[in-house]
Amino acid sequence: MSHDEAASLLASGVEANIIAALVSIGLNEQDRGWAEVICLRSLNRDSEAVVASAITALGHIARRHGVLDMKAVLPALNTAKKKFPTLEATVADALDDIEIFT
Known part of the structure; x- marks a missing residue:
């Protein structure tokens, strides 16, 4: 989907649309x-x-672009993992991608 389509889905407030975006x-x-x-x-x-979905997307961004703002990303991932402990494996997968591709 285009940048504008993704922005529109994000603004919709509908969970399924946000995930797709x-x-x-x-x-x-x-x-x-x-x-x-x-x-x-x-x-x-x-x-x-x-x-x-946001965690996974960060891993994809690292893979595709080869760079992330690690000073912002690492604390945010740790906070997400504390908020949702069930996402520990998802965070680990994203961190693997980040380590490999950045």
């Missing part, structure tokens, strides 16, 4: 800075599914 952003978004900011913001949501 995050998946697309992780896999397709060309504006790395914007994608990273959106994922970091999404880590603060109350929905475990949305947070999981």
Whole structure:
């Protein structure tokens, strides 16, 4: 989906739309800075599914772009893991991608 379509889905407030947008952003978004900011913001949501999608998207962004703002990403991932302990494996997978590709 396009950048504008993803932004529209994010703004909808509908969980399924937000998840679809995050998946697309992780896999397709060309504006790395914007994608990273959106994922970091999404880590603060109350929905475990949305947070999981944002974590996975950060791993994809690292793989595709080869860089992330680690000073922002690492604390955010740790906070997400504390908020949702069931996402520990998802965070570990994202950190593996980040370590390999950045």
